[in-house]
Amino acid sequence: MQITQVRSTVNHMVHYQTRLDTTFAALSDVTRRGVLEQLVGSDASITDLAQKFRMTLTGMKKHVSVLEQAGLVTTEKVGRVRTCKLGLRRLEEEAAWIERHRQLWSARFDALDELVAHLKCKEKTDAQSKRR
CATH class of the missing domain: 1.10.287 (Helix Hairpins)
Known part of the structure; x- marks a missing residue:
């Protein structure tokens, strides 16, 4: 096997493991799993999610950020409202x-x-x- 093939295989495995780690870390929290369940039904603003889960906007933004990093949620800001929806991943x-x-x-x-x-x-x- 050539060095470039080995590097490519190693890079793929590192990416694969990192992706699994990121996803499972995102899913390890009950609030984040709840957010995903909520978004199955319909998109929601971060404010709506924070109210639903009885937490601060800052706390919910952190949860949504983790879900975004894992590709499980996307957000879109229109004016002052940031809307969350399930990611395509x-x-x-x-x-x-x-x-x-x-x-x-x-x-x-x-x-x-x-x-x-x-x-x-x-x-x-x-x-x-x-x-x-």
Whole structure:
């Protein structure tokens, strides 16, 4: 593999990890998840969101900024009103990451279930042997 290909692959992985980190950090807060749920129904001003979540404008602006950085929300200022709407970015990469890890853990739990069943069967057989 050439050095430029390695650099490109490394840059892609760093970008991918940074994007996952940014998205999951944005989604880690209950208020930000609530804002996204609110915006599914309709666009809203930062003032409306602040009132809905009973917080200061400054606090809501910070939450919206985090969501914007993750590409989950866009804002548009018209006059003195800043309106928020869902971003165009979909969560396909994040969903794929979650699915890969779900499959991994599912396989591990299936293997554990098999081991437990085997051990129970062996324990039962050993107990029957001892009674004889």
